[in-house]
Amino acid sequence: xxxxxxxxxxRLVRRYKRxxxxxxLDETGEEITAHCANPGSMLGLKEPGLRVYLSRSDNPxxxxxxxxxxxxADGALVGINTAHPNRLVEEALLAGAIPELAGFADLRREVxxxxxxxxxxxxxxxxxxxxxxxxxxxxxxxxxxxxxFPDSVTARGAKHLVEMGDMVAExxxxxxxxxxxxxxxxxxxxxxxxxxxxxxxxxxxRARGVEAYxxxxxxxxxxxxxxxxxxxxx
Numbered sequence: 001x002x003x004x005x006x007x008x009x010x011r012l013v014r015r016y017k018r019x020x021x022x023x024x025l026d027e028t029g030e031e032i033t034a035h036c037a038n039p040g041s042m043l044g045l046k047e048p049g050l051r052v053y054l055s056r057s058d059n060p061x062x063x064x065x066x067x068x069x070x071x072x073a074d075g076a077l078v079g080i081n082t083a084h085p086n087r088l089v090e091e092a093l094l095a096g097a098i099p100e101l102a103g104f105a106d107l108r109r110e111v112x113x114x115x116x117x118x119x120x121x122x123x124x125x126x127x128x129x130x131x132x133x134x135x136x137x138x139x140x141x142x143x144x145x146x147x148x149f150p151d152s153v154t155a156r157g158a159k160h161l162v163e164m165g166d167m168v169a170e171x172x173x174x175x176x177x178x179x180x181x182x183x184x185x186x187x188x189x190x191x192x193x194x195x196x197x198x199x200x201x202x203x204x205x206r207a208r209g210v211e212a213y214x215x216x217x218x219x220x221x222x223x224x225x226x227x228x229x230x231x232x233x234x
Contacts (some may be wrong), residue, residue: 007053034066041152079181092226114163147185158201165208175211
């Protein structure tokens, strides 16, 4: 996924109300408010003074012209925009970067299923058996090299695990894909201390046959590419 235009560097002043961030732009020194498309806690990624990179839209209908895309933390660029993971995983699937999910005949996004839910990606295999793929964005790192999910309590995420288990019970395949939007992690584990209910739901889903994979990203100010397997420690 290439950014359509050059990202704008700056320094974070504060992130607040979950979806807003004040940033001082490097080039002009102007302080602007950017949209932060991330509902999580962003633990370790929202400290004032961190270098950030913003995209800018010329759409006059947008309330905020800037969107927060990347942050430099722990010596690496980290993608924080949760609007991108589905597209990034779709690109990875089309490129065969997740061998266990290769060989599908069709790929669709945002398909209704379960109890008033939508699956991020639905794969149709050659034999007609569907594969329900739920994508989760990961950017928390508390120990060097180890990504963790989630960074805050996610009741919605636990609900999805139950519904994916239900799809397996009906004869389909279901797979969690954890997209690690940082290049400095080679393994992923669950942050059970942050959300024990999600960890329990994950264990139950795996026992019911739900698959799980993690894929890491190359992150630059020009593009983000999901391209390498990340070891699951769960």
